[in-house]
Amino acid sequence: MDEYFTEDEAFTAGIQKQVETITGWLADPAMDAERRFELAQPKELTQPEDLRLFLTEQELAQAQWDQALVVYITGHGLRGQSRRHYLTFGHTSPDRLLATAFPTSELITQVMDSEAEHVLVLVDSCFAGSLKSELGVLFEELCAQRRDLKTLAVITSGDFEQEPHRGEFTWLLKLALDKVRDESAGFTAPHLSFEEWEKLLNTVGDENPGLLRALWVWPDSRRDEPSLCLPNPHYQPKDQVVEASRQPVSLSASTLEQYWLARASGRTDDDDPGWYFSGRQTLMQALVEFVHAGAGVLVVTGAAGSGKSALLARLVTLSDPLFVTRFADMVETVPAPLRPRLRAVDAAVLARGKSSLALIEDLLDTLGAEGVGGEPPLQALADRVAAACAKVLGRVSSRDQGTVRVRSLIQIIEARRCRPAR
Incomplete structure:
Protein backbone atom coordinates (compact mmCIF):
# COMPACT_ATOMS: atom_id res chain seq x y z
CA MET A 1 0.00 0.00 0.00
CA ASN A 232 17.45 -19.80 -6.65
CA PRO A 233 18.44 -16.83 -8.87
CA HIS A 234 21.82 -18.47 -9.52
CA TYR A 235 20.40 -21.77 -10.76
CA GLN A 236 21.33 -22.87 -14.25
CA PRO A 237 19.09 -25.60 -15.70
CA LYS A 238 20.98 -28.74 -16.62
CA ASP A 239 21.63 -29.28 -20.27
CA GLN A 240 19.10 -31.93 -21.34
CA VAL A 241 20.07 -34.23 -24.15
CA VAL A 242 16.73 -36.04 -24.56
CA GLU A 243 13.09 -34.99 -24.71
CA ALA A 244 11.05 -34.68 -21.51
CA SER A 245 9.10 -37.92 -21.99
CA ARG A 246 12.32 -39.96 -21.79
CA GLN A 247 14.38 -38.01 -19.27
CA PRO A 248 13.74 -40.15 -16.15
CA VAL A 249 15.43 -43.21 -17.68
CA SER A 250 17.86 -41.41 -19.98
CA LEU A 251 21.31 -40.01 -19.38
CA SER A 252 22.08 -36.40 -18.54
CA ALA A 253 24.79 -34.45 -20.33
CA SER A 254 27.14 -34.80 -17.36
CA THR A 255 26.52 -38.54 -17.16
CA LEU A 256 27.21 -38.89 -20.86
CA GLU A 257 30.56 -37.20 -20.39
CA GLN A 258 31.56 -38.97 -17.16
CA TYR A 259 30.16 -42.45 -17.77
CA TRP A 260 28.19 -43.17 -20.90
CA LEU A 261 30.51 -42.01 -23.63
CA ALA A 262 33.60 -43.17 -21.78
CA ARG A 263 32.67 -46.47 -20.11
CA ALA A 264 29.37 -47.77 -21.44
CA SER A 265 30.49 -47.18 -25.01
CA GLY A 266 33.84 -48.91 -24.53
CA ARG A 267 35.86 -45.89 -25.70
CA THR A 268 39.48 -45.80 -24.64
CA ASP A 269 39.71 -42.01 -24.42
CA ASP A 270 37.88 -38.80 -25.36
CA ASP A 271 39.36 -38.82 -28.86
CA ASP A 272 38.06 -42.30 -29.65
CA PRO A 273 34.80 -41.85 -31.65
CA GLY A 274 33.78 -45.50 -31.40
CA TRP A 275 30.82 -46.91 -29.53
CA TYR A 276 31.49 -50.50 -28.57
CA PHE A 277 29.49 -53.17 -26.78
CA SER A 278 30.95 -56.16 -25.01
CA GLY A 279 28.79 -59.20 -24.33
CA ARG A 280 25.51 -57.29 -24.62
CA GLN A 281 24.73 -57.42 -28.32
CA THR A 282 22.18 -60.21 -27.96
CA LEU A 283 20.28 -58.55 -25.13
CA MET A 284 20.40 -55.14 -26.75
CA GLN A 285 19.15 -56.55 -30.02
CA ALA A 286 16.29 -58.28 -28.17
CA LEU A 287 15.25 -54.96 -26.66
CA VAL A 288 15.41 -53.21 -30.01
CA GLU A 289 13.35 -55.90 -31.70
CA PHE A 290 10.75 -55.74 -28.94
CA VAL A 291 10.17 -52.00 -29.20
CA HIS A 292 9.92 -52.39 -32.96
CA ALA A 293 7.52 -55.31 -33.15
CA GLY A 294 6.93 -56.81 -29.71
CA ALA A 295 3.60 -57.18 -27.92
CA GLY A 296 2.64 -56.73 -24.27
CA VAL A 297 5.37 -55.80 -21.80
CA LEU A 298 9.02 -56.78 -21.72
CA VAL A 299 10.53 -56.96 -18.23
CA VAL A 300 14.32 -56.89 -17.93
CA THR A 301 15.52 -58.83 -14.88
CA GLY A 302 18.89 -59.51 -13.36
CA ALA A 303 20.99 -59.42 -10.21
CA ALA A 304 22.06 -56.10 -8.73
CA GLY A 305 24.81 -54.53 -10.81
CA SER A 306 24.25 -56.81 -13.78
CA GLY A 307 23.62 -53.89 -16.13
CA LYS A 308 19.82 -53.61 -16.36
CA SER A 309 19.87 -49.84 -16.03
CA ALA A 310 22.61 -49.44 -18.63
CA LEU A 311 20.69 -51.52 -21.17
CA LEU A 312 17.45 -49.62 -20.72
CA ALA A 313 19.22 -46.26 -20.67
CA ARG A 314 20.91 -47.10 -23.99
CA LEU A 315 17.60 -48.10 -25.50
CA VAL A 316 15.77 -45.01 -24.28
CA THR A 317 18.54 -42.58 -25.17
CA LEU A 318 19.19 -43.98 -28.64
CA SER A 319 15.49 -43.71 -29.51
CA ASP A 320 15.32 -40.02 -28.63
CA PRO A 321 15.29 -37.58 -31.61
CA LEU A 322 16.99 -34.80 -29.67
CA PHE A 323 19.88 -37.04 -28.65
CA VAL A 324 20.28 -38.59 -32.09
CA THR A 325 20.38 -35.15 -33.70
CA ARG A 326 22.86 -33.78 -31.23
CA PHE A 327 25.22 -36.78 -31.32
CA ALA A 328 24.59 -37.88 -34.90
CA ASP A 329 28.21 -38.81 -35.68
CA MET A 330 28.49 -41.01 -32.62
CA VAL A 331 25.10 -42.67 -33.08
CA GLU A 332 26.07 -43.63 -36.62
CA THR A 333 28.86 -45.82 -35.21
CA VAL A 334 26.32 -48.01 -33.40
CA PRO A 335 25.46 -51.13 -35.46
CA ALA A 336 21.98 -50.88 -36.97
CA PRO A 337 20.54 -53.97 -35.19
CA LEU A 338 21.46 -52.38 -31.84
CA ARG A 339 19.88 -49.04 -32.66
CA PRO A 340 16.12 -48.46 -32.10
CA ARG A 341 14.07 -46.32 -34.44
CA LEU A 342 13.39 -42.73 -33.42
CA ARG A 343 10.62 -42.54 -30.81
CA ALA A 344 10.52 -46.34 -30.58
CA VAL A 345 10.17 -45.67 -26.85
CA ASP A 346 7.24 -43.30 -26.27
CA ALA A 347 7.83 -42.72 -22.57
CA ALA A 348 10.19 -43.86 -19.82
CA VAL A 349 9.72 -43.53 -16.05
CA LEU A 350 11.45 -44.89 -12.97
CA ALA A 351 9.36 -47.32 -10.91
CA ARG A 352 11.69 -47.89 -7.97
CA GLY A 353 10.03 -47.30 -4.60
CA LYS A 354 6.79 -45.99 -6.06
CA SER A 355 3.25 -47.06 -5.27
CA SER A 356 1.01 -48.27 -8.08
CA LEU A 357 -0.90 -44.98 -8.09
CA ALA A 358 2.28 -42.90 -8.23
CA LEU A 359 3.60 -45.01 -11.10
CA ILE A 360 0.33 -44.69 -13.02
CA GLU A 361 0.26 -40.92 -12.50
CA ASP A 362 3.88 -40.63 -13.67
CA LEU A 363 3.09 -42.57 -16.82
CA LEU A 364 0.00 -40.47 -17.53
CA ASP A 365 1.95 -37.26 -17.03
CA THR A 366 4.84 -38.42 -19.22
CA LEU A 367 2.47 -39.54 -21.97
CA GLY A 368 0.59 -36.25 -21.75
CA ALA A 369 -2.67 -38.02 -20.94
CA GLU A 370 -5.38 -37.13 -18.42
CA GLY A 371 -8.47 -38.91 -17.19
CA VAL A 372 -11.77 -37.62 -18.51
CA GLY A 373 -14.74 -36.91 -16.29
CA GLY A 374 -13.24 -38.43 -13.16
CA GLU A 375 -12.00 -41.53 -14.98
CA PRO A 376 -9.82 -43.71 -12.70
CA PRO A 377 -6.10 -43.24 -13.43
CA LEU A 378 -5.57 -46.93 -14.24
CA GLN A 379 -8.38 -46.91 -16.81
CA ALA A 380 -7.08 -43.64 -18.29
CA LEU A 381 -3.65 -45.22 -18.70
CA ALA A 382 -5.08 -48.36 -20.27
CA ASP A 383 -7.07 -46.25 -22.73
CA ARG A 384 -4.00 -44.19 -23.62
CA VAL A 385 -1.79 -47.23 -24.16
CA ALA A 386 -4.44 -49.00 -26.21
CA ALA A 387 -5.11 -45.93 -28.35
CA ALA A 388 -1.50 -45.22 -29.16
CA CYS A 389 -0.21 -48.82 -29.11
CA ALA A 390 2.65 -47.45 -27.05
CA LYS A 391 5.56 -49.55 -25.95
CA VAL A 392 6.23 -49.02 -22.27
CA LEU A 393 9.34 -50.23 -20.51
CA GLY A 394 9.51 -51.22 -16.87
CA ARG A 395 12.44 -52.32 -14.78
CA VAL A 396 12.25 -54.77 -11.84
CA SER A 397 14.79 -56.62 -9.74
CA SER A 398 15.23 -60.40 -9.76
CA ARG A 399 17.94 -63.01 -9.39
CA ASP A 400 17.97 -64.32 -12.93
CA GLN A 401 19.14 -62.35 -15.90
CA GLY A 402 17.13 -62.61 -19.07
CA THR A 403 13.88 -61.40 -20.54
CA VAL A 404 10.33 -62.25 -19.56
CA ARG A 405 7.27 -61.34 -21.62
CA VAL A 406 4.17 -60.36 -19.67
CA ARG A 407 0.67 -60.28 -21.14
CA SER A 408 -0.18 -56.71 -20.26
CA LEU A 409 0.97 -53.55 -18.58
CA ILE A 410 -2.08 -53.68 -16.34
CA GLN A 411 -0.96 -56.99 -14.85
CA ILE A 412 2.35 -55.46 -13.83
CA ILE A 413 0.68 -52.47 -12.16
CA GLU A 414 -1.92 -54.62 -10.40
CA ALA A 415 0.84 -56.84 -9.04
CA ARG A 416 2.68 -53.85 -7.60
CA ARG A 417 -0.28 -53.09 -5.35
CA CYS A 418 0.59 -56.11 -3.24
CA ARG A 419 4.34 -56.17 -3.74
CA PRO A 420 6.26 -52.89 -3.26
CA ALA A 421 9.15 -52.26 -5.61
CA ARG A 422 12.62 -52.96 -4.33
Whole structure:
Protein backbone atom coordinates (compact mmCIF):
# COMPACT_ATOMS: atom_id res chain seq x y z
CA MET A 1 0.00 0.00 0.00
CA ASP A 2 1.50 3.28 -1.08
CA GLU A 3 -1.38 5.78 -1.19
CA TYR A 4 -1.86 7.72 2.03
CA PHE A 5 -3.02 11.07 0.57
CA THR A 6 0.09 12.82 1.89
CA GLU A 7 1.57 13.72 -1.52
CA ASP A 8 4.82 12.20 -0.30
CA GLU A 9 6.32 11.18 -3.62
CA ALA A 10 9.50 9.88 -1.98
CA PHE A 11 7.47 7.47 0.14
CA THR A 12 5.49 6.23 -2.85
CA ALA A 13 8.68 5.74 -4.88
CA GLY A 14 10.30 3.93 -1.95
CA ILE A 15 7.40 1.49 -1.65
CA GLN A 16 7.53 0.86 -5.39
CA LYS A 17 11.24 0.13 -5.18
CA GLN A 18 10.62 -2.37 -2.38
CA VAL A 19 8.04 -4.15 -4.51
CA GLU A 20 10.40 -4.19 -7.49
CA THR A 21 13.06 -5.92 -5.40
CA ILE A 22 10.63 -8.74 -4.68
CA THR A 23 9.13 -8.99 -8.15
CA GLY A 24 12.55 -8.69 -9.79
CA TRP A 25 13.53 -11.84 -7.97
CA LEU A 26 10.35 -13.96 -8.11
CA ALA A 27 9.12 -12.87 -11.56
CA ASP A 28 12.46 -12.40 -13.30
CA PRO A 29 11.82 -12.84 -17.05
CA ALA A 30 15.16 -14.63 -17.33
CA MET A 31 13.99 -17.33 -14.94
CA ASP A 32 12.58 -20.53 -16.40
CA ALA A 33 8.78 -20.65 -16.52
CA GLU A 34 8.46 -23.55 -14.08
CA ARG A 35 10.00 -21.52 -11.24
CA ARG A 36 8.87 -18.02 -12.22
CA PHE A 37 5.89 -16.54 -10.35
CA GLU A 38 2.90 -14.78 -11.87
CA LEU A 39 2.27 -11.35 -10.37
CA ALA A 40 -0.97 -10.07 -8.91
CA GLN A 41 -0.92 -6.51 -7.54
CA PRO A 42 -3.90 -4.38 -6.46
CA LYS A 43 -4.38 -1.21 -8.48
CA GLU A 44 -5.54 0.96 -5.62
CA LEU A 45 -5.99 0.38 -1.90
CA THR A 46 -7.53 3.32 -0.07
CA GLN A 47 -9.68 1.48 2.49
CA PRO A 48 -9.99 -1.98 4.07
CA GLU A 49 -12.83 -2.92 1.69
CA ASP A 50 -10.48 -2.49 -1.29
CA LEU A 51 -8.06 -5.01 0.14
CA ARG A 52 -10.82 -7.49 1.00
CA LEU A 53 -12.17 -7.22 -2.54
CA PHE A 54 -8.72 -7.86 -3.98
CA LEU A 55 -8.25 -10.93 -1.80
CA THR A 56 -11.65 -12.25 -2.85
CA GLU A 57 -10.81 -11.77 -6.52
CA GLN A 58 -7.48 -13.57 -6.13
CA GLU A 59 -9.11 -16.52 -4.33
CA LEU A 60 -6.07 -17.04 -2.14
CA ALA A 61 -8.05 -19.09 0.35
CA GLN A 62 -8.94 -21.49 -2.48
CA ALA A 63 -5.34 -22.08 -3.60
CA GLN A 64 -4.76 -25.73 -4.47
CA TRP A 65 -2.14 -28.17 -3.19
CA ASP A 66 0.08 -27.92 -6.26
CA GLN A 67 0.27 -24.10 -6.12
CA ALA A 68 3.03 -22.06 -4.48
CA LEU A 69 2.15 -18.68 -2.96
CA VAL A 70 4.42 -15.80 -1.98
CA VAL A 71 2.65 -12.82 -0.40
CA TYR A 72 4.58 -9.60 0.15
CA ILE A 73 2.83 -7.11 2.44
CA THR A 74 4.17 -3.59 2.80
CA GLY A 75 2.90 -0.23 3.98
CA HIS A 76 2.26 1.54 7.27
CA GLY A 77 1.41 -0.66 10.21
CA LEU A 78 0.16 -0.13 13.75
CA ARG A 79 0.02 -2.25 16.87
CA GLY A 80 -3.33 -1.88 18.63
CA GLN A 81 -4.05 -1.91 22.34
CA SER A 82 -4.89 -5.61 22.03
CA ARG A 83 -1.38 -6.18 20.56
CA ARG A 84 -3.00 -6.99 17.24
CA HIS A 85 -1.21 -5.81 14.10
CA TYR A 86 -3.07 -3.65 11.57
CA LEU A 87 -2.34 -2.35 8.08
CA THR A 88 -3.36 1.29 7.82
CA PHE A 89 -4.79 3.39 5.00
CA GLY A 90 -5.01 7.08 4.18
CA HIS A 91 -8.21 7.50 6.21
CA THR A 92 -7.32 5.15 9.05
CA SER A 93 -8.08 6.59 12.50
CA PRO A 94 -5.80 5.32 15.30
CA ASP A 95 -8.85 5.41 17.60
CA ARG A 96 -10.96 3.31 15.21
CA LEU A 97 -8.63 0.58 14.01
CA LEU A 98 -11.36 -2.07 13.89
CA ALA A 99 -13.37 -0.02 11.40
CA THR A 100 -10.73 1.88 9.46
CA ALA A 101 -7.70 -0.47 9.36
CA PHE A 102 -7.13 -4.04 8.19
CA PRO A 103 -6.02 -6.84 10.56
CA THR A 104 -2.86 -8.21 8.96
CA SER A 105 -3.56 -11.66 10.38
CA GLU A 106 -6.78 -11.82 8.36
CA LEU A 107 -4.75 -11.88 5.13
CA ILE A 108 -2.11 -14.27 6.45
CA THR A 109 -4.56 -16.82 7.82
CA GLN A 110 -6.33 -16.98 4.45
CA VAL A 111 -3.24 -18.21 2.62
CA MET A 112 -1.99 -20.35 5.49
CA ASP A 113 -5.33 -22.14 5.75
CA SER A 114 -5.51 -22.75 2.00
CA GLU A 115 -4.49 -26.10 0.52
CA ALA A 116 -1.30 -24.73 -1.06
CA GLU A 117 1.67 -26.86 -0.01
CA HIS A 118 4.24 -24.05 -0.35
CA VAL A 119 3.48 -20.65 1.20
CA LEU A 120 5.74 -17.75 2.14
CA VAL A 121 4.43 -14.51 3.65
CA LEU A 122 6.75 -11.50 3.99
CA VAL A 123 5.42 -8.66 6.14
CA ASP A 124 7.39 -5.44 5.67
CA SER A 125 5.70 -3.01 8.04
CA CYS A 126 6.22 -1.25 11.35
CA PHE A 127 5.64 -3.36 14.47
CA ALA A 128 5.11 -6.48 12.30
CA GLY A 129 6.88 -8.65 14.86
CA SER A 130 3.76 -8.48 17.03
CA LEU A 131 2.30 -11.04 14.62
CA LYS A 132 4.41 -13.75 16.27
CA SER A 133 2.26 -13.94 19.37
CA GLU A 134 -0.95 -13.14 17.49
CA LEU A 135 -0.54 -15.83 14.85
CA GLY A 136 0.74 -18.33 17.38
CA VAL A 137 -2.77 -18.43 18.84
CA LEU A 138 -4.66 -18.23 15.53
CA PHE A 139 -2.66 -21.03 13.95
CA GLU A 140 -4.07 -23.41 16.55
CA GLU A 141 -7.15 -23.36 14.30
CA LEU A 142 -5.15 -24.98 11.48
CA CYS A 143 -5.57 -28.72 11.14
CA ALA A 144 -2.74 -30.86 12.51
CA GLN A 145 -1.62 -31.85 9.01
CA ARG A 146 -1.35 -28.19 8.03
CA ARG A 147 0.57 -27.24 11.16
CA ASP A 148 3.02 -30.08 10.57
CA LEU A 149 3.94 -28.84 7.09
CA LYS A 150 7.44 -27.39 7.05
CA THR A 151 6.90 -25.65 3.73
CA LEU A 152 4.83 -22.78 5.20
CA ALA A 153 6.52 -19.68 6.57
CA VAL A 154 5.84 -16.14 7.80
CA ILE A 155 8.74 -13.68 8.10
CA THR A 156 8.49 -10.09 9.35
CA SER A 157 10.71 -7.03 9.15
CA GLY A 158 11.83 -6.85 12.73
CA ASP A 159 10.21 -7.41 16.10
CA PHE A 160 7.04 -6.00 17.70
CA GLU A 161 8.58 -2.69 18.74
CA GLN A 162 10.69 -2.03 15.66
CA GLU A 163 9.93 0.45 12.86
CA PRO A 164 11.99 -0.42 9.77
CA HIS A 165 13.21 2.36 7.53
CA ARG A 166 11.83 2.46 4.01
CA GLY A 167 13.64 -0.13 1.90
CA GLU A 168 15.53 -1.58 4.86
CA PHE A 169 13.93 -5.03 4.83
CA THR A 170 14.15 -5.50 1.07
CA TRP A 171 17.78 -4.37 1.18
CA LEU A 172 18.40 -7.19 3.65
CA LEU A 173 16.71 -9.60 1.23
CA LYS A 174 18.74 -8.22 -1.68
CA LEU A 175 22.01 -8.79 0.19
CA ALA A 176 20.95 -12.37 0.86
CA LEU A 177 20.10 -12.90 -2.81
CA ASP A 178 23.46 -11.43 -3.82
CA LYS A 179 25.16 -14.09 -1.72
CA VAL A 180 23.11 -16.77 -3.46
CA ARG A 181 24.27 -15.44 -6.83
CA ASP A 182 27.91 -15.66 -5.75
CA GLU A 183 29.47 -18.69 -7.46
CA SER A 184 31.60 -19.47 -4.41
CA ALA A 185 28.51 -19.87 -2.21
CA GLY A 186 27.70 -23.14 -3.93
CA PHE A 187 23.93 -22.76 -4.28
CA THR A 188 23.20 -24.86 -7.37
CA ALA A 189 19.74 -26.38 -6.72
CA PRO A 190 16.62 -24.90 -8.38
CA HIS A 191 15.22 -23.78 -5.02
CA LEU A 192 16.53 -22.83 -1.61
CA SER A 193 15.28 -24.32 1.65
CA PHE A 194 13.95 -22.31 4.58
CA GLU A 195 16.97 -23.47 6.55
CA GLU A 196 19.32 -22.06 3.92
CA TRP A 197 17.29 -18.85 3.68
CA GLU A 198 17.44 -18.34 7.44
CA LYS A 199 21.21 -18.80 7.49
CA LEU A 200 21.59 -16.31 4.64
CA LEU A 201 19.45 -13.71 6.39
CA ASN A 202 21.35 -14.22 9.64
CA THR A 203 24.69 -13.94 7.86
CA VAL A 204 23.88 -10.66 6.13
CA GLY A 205 22.38 -9.43 9.40
CA ASP A 206 25.64 -10.18 11.21
CA GLU A 207 27.63 -8.47 8.47
CA ASN A 208 25.36 -5.41 8.59
CA PRO A 209 24.57 -4.76 12.27
CA GLY A 210 22.89 -1.47 11.39
CA LEU A 211 20.08 -3.29 9.60
CA LEU A 212 17.12 -4.78 11.41
CA ARG A 213 16.92 -8.56 11.68
CA ALA A 214 14.32 -10.67 9.95
CA LEU A 215 11.99 -12.37 12.44
CA TRP A 216 10.70 -15.88 11.72
CA VAL A 217 7.12 -15.88 12.94
CA TRP A 218 6.41 -19.38 11.60
CA PRO A 219 7.53 -22.16 11.76
CA ASP A 220 9.49 -22.52 14.99
CA SER A 221 12.20 -24.56 13.26
CA ARG A 222 13.33 -24.54 9.66
CA ARG A 223 13.98 -27.65 7.59
CA ASP A 224 16.48 -28.34 4.83
CA GLU A 225 13.68 -29.06 2.34
CA PRO A 226 13.49 -27.11 -0.93
CA SER A 227 10.78 -24.46 -0.91
CA LEU A 228 9.08 -23.62 -4.20
CA CYS A 229 8.68 -20.11 -2.75
CA LEU A 230 12.44 -19.55 -2.82
CA PRO A 231 13.67 -19.90 -6.43
CA ASN A 232 17.45 -19.80 -6.65
CA PRO A 233 18.44 -16.83 -8.87
CA HIS A 234 21.82 -18.47 -9.52
CA TYR A 235 20.40 -21.77 -10.76
CA GLN A 236 21.33 -22.87 -14.25
CA PRO A 237 19.09 -25.60 -15.70
CA LYS A 238 20.98 -28.74 -16.62
CA ASP A 239 21.63 -29.28 -20.27
CA GLN A 240 19.10 -31.93 -21.34
CA VAL A 241 20.07 -34.23 -24.15
CA VAL A 242 16.73 -36.04 -24.56
CA GLU A 243 13.09 -34.99 -24.71
CA ALA A 244 11.05 -34.68 -21.51
CA SER A 245 9.10 -37.92 -21.99
CA ARG A 246 12.32 -39.96 -21.79
CA GLN A 247 14.38 -38.01 -19.27
CA PRO A 248 13.74 -40.15 -16.15
CA VAL A 249 15.43 -43.21 -17.68
CA SER A 250 17.86 -41.41 -19.98
CA LEU A 251 21.31 -40.01 -19.38
CA SER A 252 22.08 -36.40 -18.54
CA ALA A 253 24.79 -34.45 -20.33
CA SER A 254 27.14 -34.80 -17.36
CA THR A 255 26.52 -38.54 -17.16
CA LEU A 256 27.21 -38.89 -20.86
CA GLU A 257 30.56 -37.20 -20.39
CA GLN A 258 31.56 -38.97 -17.16
CA TYR A 259 30.16 -42.45 -17.77
CA TRP A 260 28.19 -43.17 -20.90
CA LEU A 261 30.51 -42.01 -23.63
CA ALA A 262 33.60 -43.17 -21.78
CA ARG A 263 32.67 -46.47 -20.11
CA ALA A 264 29.37 -47.77 -21.44
CA SER A 265 30.49 -47.18 -25.01
CA GLY A 266 33.84 -48.91 -24.53
CA ARG A 267 35.86 -45.89 -25.70
CA THR A 268 39.48 -45.80 -24.64
CA ASP A 269 39.71 -42.01 -24.42
CA ASP A 270 37.88 -38.80 -25.36
CA ASP A 271 39.36 -38.82 -28.86
CA ASP A 272 38.06 -42.30 -29.65
CA PRO A 273 34.80 -41.85 -31.65
CA GLY A 274 33.78 -45.50 -31.40
CA TRP A 275 30.82 -46.91 -29.53
CA TYR A 276 31.49 -50.50 -28.57
CA PHE A 277 29.49 -53.17 -26.78
CA SER A 278 30.95 -56.16 -25.01
CA GLY A 279 28.79 -59.20 -24.33
CA ARG A 280 25.51 -57.29 -24.62
CA GLN A 281 24.73 -57.42 -28.32
CA THR A 282 22.18 -60.21 -27.96
CA LEU A 283 20.28 -58.55 -25.13
CA MET A 284 20.40 -55.14 -26.75
CA GLN A 285 19.15 -56.55 -30.02
CA ALA A 286 16.29 -58.28 -28.17
CA LEU A 287 15.25 -54.96 -26.66
CA VAL A 288 15.41 -53.21 -30.01
CA GLU A 289 13.35 -55.90 -31.70
CA PHE A 290 10.75 -55.74 -28.94
CA VAL A 291 10.17 -52.00 -29.20
CA HIS A 292 9.92 -52.39 -32.96
CA ALA A 293 7.52 -55.31 -33.15
CA GLY A 294 6.93 -56.81 -29.71
CA ALA A 295 3.60 -57.18 -27.92
CA GLY A 296 2.64 -56.73 -24.27
CA VAL A 297 5.37 -55.80 -21.80
CA LEU A 298 9.02 -56.78 -21.72
CA VAL A 299 10.53 -56.96 -18.23
CA VAL A 300 14.32 -56.89 -17.93
CA THR A 301 15.52 -58.83 -14.88
CA GLY A 302 18.89 -59.51 -13.36
CA ALA A 303 20.99 -59.42 -10.21
CA ALA A 304 22.06 -56.10 -8.73
CA GLY A 305 24.81 -54.53 -10.81
CA SER A 306 24.25 -56.81 -13.78
CA GLY A 307 23.62 -53.89 -16.13
CA LYS A 308 19.82 -53.61 -16.36
CA SER A 309 19.87 -49.84 -16.03
CA ALA A 310 22.61 -49.44 -18.63
CA LEU A 311 20.69 -51.52 -21.17
CA LEU A 312 17.45 -49.62 -20.72
CA ALA A 313 19.22 -46.26 -20.67
CA ARG A 314 20.91 -47.10 -23.99
CA LEU A 315 17.60 -48.10 -25.50
CA VAL A 316 15.77 -45.01 -24.28
CA THR A 317 18.54 -42.58 -25.17
CA LEU A 318 19.19 -43.98 -28.64
CA SER A 319 15.49 -43.71 -29.51
CA ASP A 320 15.32 -40.02 -28.63
CA PRO A 321 15.29 -37.58 -31.61
CA LEU A 322 16.99 -34.80 -29.67
CA PHE A 323 19.88 -37.04 -28.65
CA VAL A 324 20.28 -38.59 -32.09
CA THR A 325 20.38 -35.15 -33.70
CA ARG A 326 22.86 -33.78 -31.23
CA PHE A 327 25.22 -36.78 -31.32
CA ALA A 328 24.59 -37.88 -34.90
CA ASP A 329 28.21 -38.81 -35.68
CA MET A 330 28.49 -41.01 -32.62
CA VAL A 331 25.10 -42.67 -33.08
CA GLU A 332 26.07 -43.63 -36.62
CA THR A 333 28.86 -45.82 -35.21
CA VAL A 334 26.32 -48.01 -33.40
CA PRO A 335 25.46 -51.13 -35.46
CA ALA A 336 21.98 -50.88 -36.97
CA PRO A 337 20.54 -53.97 -35.19
CA LEU A 338 21.46 -52.38 -31.84
CA ARG A 339 19.88 -49.04 -32.66
CA PRO A 340 16.12 -48.46 -32.10
CA ARG A 341 14.07 -46.32 -34.44
CA LEU A 342 13.39 -42.73 -33.42
CA ARG A 343 10.62 -42.54 -30.81
CA ALA A 344 10.52 -46.34 -30.58
CA VAL A 345 10.17 -45.67 -26.85
CA ASP A 346 7.24 -43.30 -26.27
CA ALA A 347 7.83 -42.72 -22.57
CA ALA A 348 10.19 -43.86 -19.82
CA VAL A 349 9.72 -43.53 -16.05
CA LEU A 350 11.45 -44.89 -12.97
CA ALA A 351 9.36 -47.32 -10.91
CA ARG A 352 11.69 -47.89 -7.97
CA GLY A 353 10.03 -47.30 -4.60
CA LYS A 354 6.79 -45.99 -6.06
CA SER A 355 3.25 -47.06 -5.27
CA SER A 356 1.01 -48.27 -8.08
CA LEU A 357 -0.90 -44.98 -8.09
CA ALA A 358 2.28 -42.90 -8.23
CA LEU A 359 3.60 -45.01 -11.10
CA ILE A 360 0.33 -44.69 -13.02
CA GLU A 361 0.26 -40.92 -12.50
CA ASP A 362 3.88 -40.63 -13.67
CA LEU A 363 3.09 -42.57 -16.82
CA LEU A 364 0.00 -40.47 -17.53
CA ASP A 365 1.95 -37.26 -17.03
CA THR A 366 4.84 -38.42 -19.22
CA LEU A 367 2.47 -39.54 -21.97
CA GLY A 368 0.59 -36.25 -21.75
CA ALA A 369 -2.67 -38.02 -20.94
CA GLU A 370 -5.38 -37.13 -18.42
CA GLY A 371 -8.47 -38.91 -17.19
CA VAL A 372 -11.77 -37.62 -18.51
CA GLY A 373 -14.74 -36.91 -16.29
CA GLY A 374 -13.24 -38.43 -13.16
CA GLU A 375 -12.00 -41.53 -14.98
CA PRO A 376 -9.82 -43.71 -12.70
CA PRO A 377 -6.10 -43.24 -13.43
CA LEU A 378 -5.57 -46.93 -14.24
CA GLN A 379 -8.38 -46.91 -16.81
CA ALA A 380 -7.08 -43.64 -18.29
CA LEU A 381 -3.65 -45.22 -18.70
CA ALA A 382 -5.08 -48.36 -20.27
CA ASP A 383 -7.07 -46.25 -22.73
CA ARG A 384 -4.00 -44.19 -23.62
CA VAL A 385 -1.79 -47.23 -24.16
CA ALA A 386 -4.44 -49.00 -26.21
CA ALA A 387 -5.11 -45.93 -28.35
CA ALA A 388 -1.50 -45.22 -29.16
CA CYS A 389 -0.21 -48.82 -29.11
CA ALA A 390 2.65 -47.45 -27.05
CA LYS A 391 5.56 -49.55 -25.95
CA VAL A 392 6.23 -49.02 -22.27
CA LEU A 393 9.34 -50.23 -20.51
CA GLY A 394 9.51 -51.22 -16.87
CA ARG A 395 12.44 -52.32 -14.78
CA VAL A 396 12.25 -54.77 -11.84
CA SER A 397 14.79 -56.62 -9.74
CA SER A 398 15.23 -60.40 -9.76
CA ARG A 399 17.94 -63.01 -9.39
CA ASP A 400 17.97 -64.32 -12.93
CA GLN A 401 19.14 -62.35 -15.90
CA GLY A 402 17.13 -62.61 -19.07
CA THR A 403 13.88 -61.40 -20.54
CA VAL A 404 10.33 -62.25 -19.56
CA ARG A 405 7.27 -61.34 -21.62
CA VAL A 406 4.17 -60.36 -19.67
CA ARG A 407 0.67 -60.28 -21.14
CA SER A 408 -0.18 -56.71 -20.26
CA LEU A 409 0.97 -53.55 -18.58
CA ILE A 410 -2.08 -53.68 -16.34
CA GLN A 411 -0.96 -56.99 -14.85
CA ILE A 412 2.35 -55.46 -13.83
CA ILE A 413 0.68 -52.47 -12.16
CA GLU A 414 -1.92 -54.62 -10.40
CA ALA A 415 0.84 -56.84 -9.04
CA ARG A 416 2.68 -53.85 -7.60
CA ARG A 417 -0.28 -53.09 -5.35
CA CYS A 418 0.59 -56.11 -3.24
CA ARG A 419 4.34 -56.17 -3.74
CA PRO A 420 6.26 -52.89 -3.26
CA ALA A 421 9.15 -52.26 -5.61
CA ARG A 422 12.62 -52.96 -4.33
